[in-house]
Amino acid sequence: MGLRERLAGRRVYMTGVTGFVGEALLERLLSDFPDTRVVALVRPRGGQDGASRLRRQLRKPAFKALREKVGEGAVEKLAARVEVVDGDLASMPDLPADVDLVIHCAGEVSFDPPIDEGFTTNIGGVQELLRAARAGGGSPHIVHVSTAYVAGLRSGHIAEGRLAHDVDWATEKAAAGRARQAAEDASRLPEHSARFLEEAQAEHLRAGAQSVSRDAEDRRREWVRDRLVRSGAERAQVLGWTDCYTFTKALAERCLEDSHGDLPLTIVRPSIIESALARPYPGWIEGFKMAEPLILAYGRGEFPDFPASPDATIDIIPVDLVVNAIIAAAAQTPPADEPAYYTVCSGFRNPLLFRELFENVHEYFQEHPLPKRGRGPIAVPEWPFAGARAAEAKLRNGERVAAVAGRVLEHVPRSEKVRRWAQEFDRFESRVGFLRRYADIYRAYTKAELVYVDDATKALYDGLDAADQADFNFDPACYDWYHYLQEVHFPAVTAILRRPRDPAGPKRTGVNLPANPDALAVFDLDGTLVTSTVIESYLWLRLADEAPAGRARELAGLAAVLPRYLRAERTDRGHLIRSVYARYKGADPEELARIIDEVAGDILLRRVKPAAIRRVRAHRQAGHRTVLLTGSVDFLVRPLAPLFDEVVASKLTVGADGLLTGKLASSPLVGDARAAFLDHYAGRVGADLSSSWAYGDSQSDIPMLRAVGNPVAVNPDLALFRLAKANGWAVEEWPSTAGEPRAVVPSRQERSLFHAARTAAAALTGSGSGAGVGAGVGRDGGAR
Structure with missing residues (x-):
């Protein structure tokens, strides 16, 4: 049977439908699996319940072709096909007993969350999912969407399968929970309180004591968050992972392996997920993922070098190939005592070197430069790939310039010109801060010179019939990088910066003063x-x-x-x-x-x-x-x-x-x-x-x-x-x-x-x- 037939009549429970992968997966299920019933866990937010958020999502560009196919009243018709359950990973209602399949796409995707938040979402979330599944009385197949980077700081070829480590996830989760209280207690020590107060007074004394107190408390909270972020990064690297994200995703896998019991388990590990190759349409992407901030910063001329090895493999995979692989894996239920593992990647069978990525980015922006308002096209730099030490030296020099300029601005009398200078300085400082953050985040990734092997994923693809291979293709060899990068991905992610602007700037229409006797x-x-x-x-x-x-x-x-x-x-x-x-x-x-x-x-x-x-x-x-x-x-x-x-x-x-x-x-x-x-x-x-x-x-x-x-x-x-x-x-x-x-x-x-x-x-x-x-x-x- 084909994939549509194998999933026909099955009830699929999804988490993370409002996320990037979840949205693409929901679009595919609604478009191509009319006999599959979908139950979606959606968190109420901003005064909207889960059903309202889903209807709003169905109006987004990803569902445009599907809406046109359905015709009049498309949003309500599509919404009727999805049973919405209000809840989140912290508190999930019991799963219906007739759920056949759970696809878990939700999780903390930030590289550097506070350590307690990372553990609560990524590990506490799968614990709550297992509890809700068992409480419902059914035996659904659990498909957990992880990441290829759970392999951690390794080199060479990384095979699919259970991760080789002996880290106790329960011990680490308990320690992460205690870290919050420890940081809160430390932040209230006299020496820290005095410093927060002194810094707040230096900036806000003229505004009054309450403003000073407010700022001092904000500084304390930010200190707690920074400490927990550092705790997550440092603990991850001590144990062999790049950051808190990959650390907690790896331990979430181990939690599932230890606790799934008689529930069939499949773990899907995509590499760096980027814009769609074809579905829902070429170039579809929501938000900035891993590579986009760097691509756009380079196109704006703000990225002089990157501390990466030019011959290292950078593993990128389009989101629709990931979705197709998830669907194929979901239709292939493994024995309960033998979890299945699939790595969805490109580096083994269609490798892209970092040098080749740079060459494509450089060529694209030379031929299609970004506009700088009133100053013509932006010139992009050549990367010397001088190494991490040289890149760090440039970054530190920029930080020193920002610090000196900031001190000077604090003592310049106010004027409209000074405010323009301040805006320029704030943009410069923001760029330096951006480069620092991404240099720190990606430093560990660039050191991990590895290649993910996808033998099991290839076997899964080879096992499909010819029609499904055409309709649900996830073979990374099916496209060439020039076409994907220069004709699909780069135009999509730079489109927002190319929108025409009024050369005279925004029109001033005056201030809106609605009549109101109570104002x-x-x-x-x-x-x-x-x-x-x-x-x-x-x-x-x-x-x-x-x-x-x-x-x-x-x-x-x-x-x-x-x-x-x-x-x-x-x-x-x-x-x-x-x-x-x-x-x-x-x-x-x-x-x-x-x-x-x-x-x-x-x-x-x-x-x-x-x-x-x-x-x-x-x-x-x-x-x-x-x-x-x-x-x-x-x-x-x-x-x-x-x-x-x-x-x-x-x-x-x-x-x-x-x-x-x-x-x-x-x-x-x-x-x-x-x-x-x-x-x-x-x-x-x-x-x-x-x-x-x-x-x-x-x-x-x-x-x-x-x-x-x-x-x-x-x-x-x-x-x-x-x-x-x-x-x-x-x-x-x-x-x-x-x-x-x-x-x-x-x-x-x-x-x-x-x-x-x-x-x-x-x-x-x-x-x-x-x-x-x-x-x-x-x-x-x-x-x-």
Whole structure:
């Protein structure tokens, strides 16, 4: 009988149907085995149950030809042929008693998972599968999809069959489980806690104590994960495997061999699985597998060499050949006491040397280079195959350059140009990190100069009738590498990078502001709405009505304390605000009000960014409650009150003599205090923070931005810019108005003091030259 006849009427239970191999296998079963019943274990995710996830999967490109064949209502008709069981490898419902065949495709496929997660998924998963199979009362044939790389760090020819090792899987699994608790306990030791806190303070102190605590705990969790990842890699290599992935897959095989009992067992070991040769269509692939990141990095000119032996065999096999072999193996039930082993590979009968792979990649990208936006085609390098030592030296040099550039950027004043530099640097740093990760992952693979032998798999293929050999071909000699690589695989994996782009970049369509009376729109002032700083705002009032001698004295006094203000800004923004506002001591509030009405108020309004005014008005038109939340003193921002529904600002106390005391009436709202205020304020006015907006420009605004559903970073400093990019927040550039008015008119003798103040204030605020104290000087030294 042919494969279709042998599987007709059988009930097949599948795991991993949403994965790469599982999806291709499901497509083949639904397309070519109409009399085979499929039961699929699908994990609910993202609010969707398993059946909904399956229907969504049936709409994917892999099933396009099948949908067209079925016709109207194809998705529902196909879904009706699959019985979906909600569950996962950690908790699997008992298998139905009439299941004839189990194809286990699910598992942890990352090369470097934390050791406990790798064992829980790959070994705990097969334990749970065996339990569920026995609990159901049936005796299904178990087909376990493993990997050829379970052979580990060996050289020479690797035959099919039971692996030769004496590692106790149960002991290793128990130790992996204890590793998690050990890492958690170690991460809480005082020396580690102190370091996490110190590092968090260095980056986030301006945002407040809660932000520091949050970051310190994130660092602790990341330290735990890194330690468990290292534990998996190191334990694997000590025992003779390349990484945690191959280690746990090998022990999963041994677990099955020791525990399957009277259930027939087949183990299928594919090598490196890549895009389809023919089914569901040539070049079909989902996600990036083992080789794609390296191929694309080379095509982008970012991969100068690779630490591999040019004459080593790299074993690649198309996914549809793997699926065909799984189906043939599933139809061939072995005796319960004699598990069957099949290696699905190309290296023994259709070898591809690493040098030949490089030559194909190089030729393809020379003839079909990737485009670099605005700069023409990308040139690709020649690989010298200089060896692991030379490749490592290049990589370390790149890491040193990245470290130095990162330190320099941290001390450059903010500007749009600096943010562009930061983006370029982050991309460079990401590329270096990418090369480091893949060099570390693949180093062990390149050392293992081995050839997988597929005698049993060839015998399985030879045992098929001619029709099945044509329809379910898994003979690796059936294709040549030039055709597969250059005409099928490379075009498929580079297609996403070749999609046409608008040369002018994405169109700006404005911000979407849906009408919502429950939404807030919260705006920071300095650096967001206006191009000013706390110090400059102070100067507007103190210097605008002073005689030249008074201005000189005030500037000299300010220059003397700027270093202290700089230290305060880096440690406690609230302290900076208190220090600056203490300089108002003895000022007459009525006189300040006059200056605001006659001079400073006009300056403030004319320095509000046009984009900011448009955005505030847009929010008001959408019915949002607009709030100005600032550390500036209330009398200074009084001219902005008509723009907002509410203004929340600092207040100074007035003494018995009617003059300002220089003391605040309450703590300034900075850092974490802004988030706490918004939470309370939203409850008081009945606002919904999840649908609200907030606008800020600096690291100290991060808690406020985190508190809302729509955070927007406006002309951000580097710390906020990077956080916004990492979290997918909106980043906008709101330019200042050309020729905007300045507050003070310096004499020639005062210019040196202004210059000193400009330099110190730029360092203090992280702002560019257009937003510091020196912004009060026109190009001609006169007023504007």
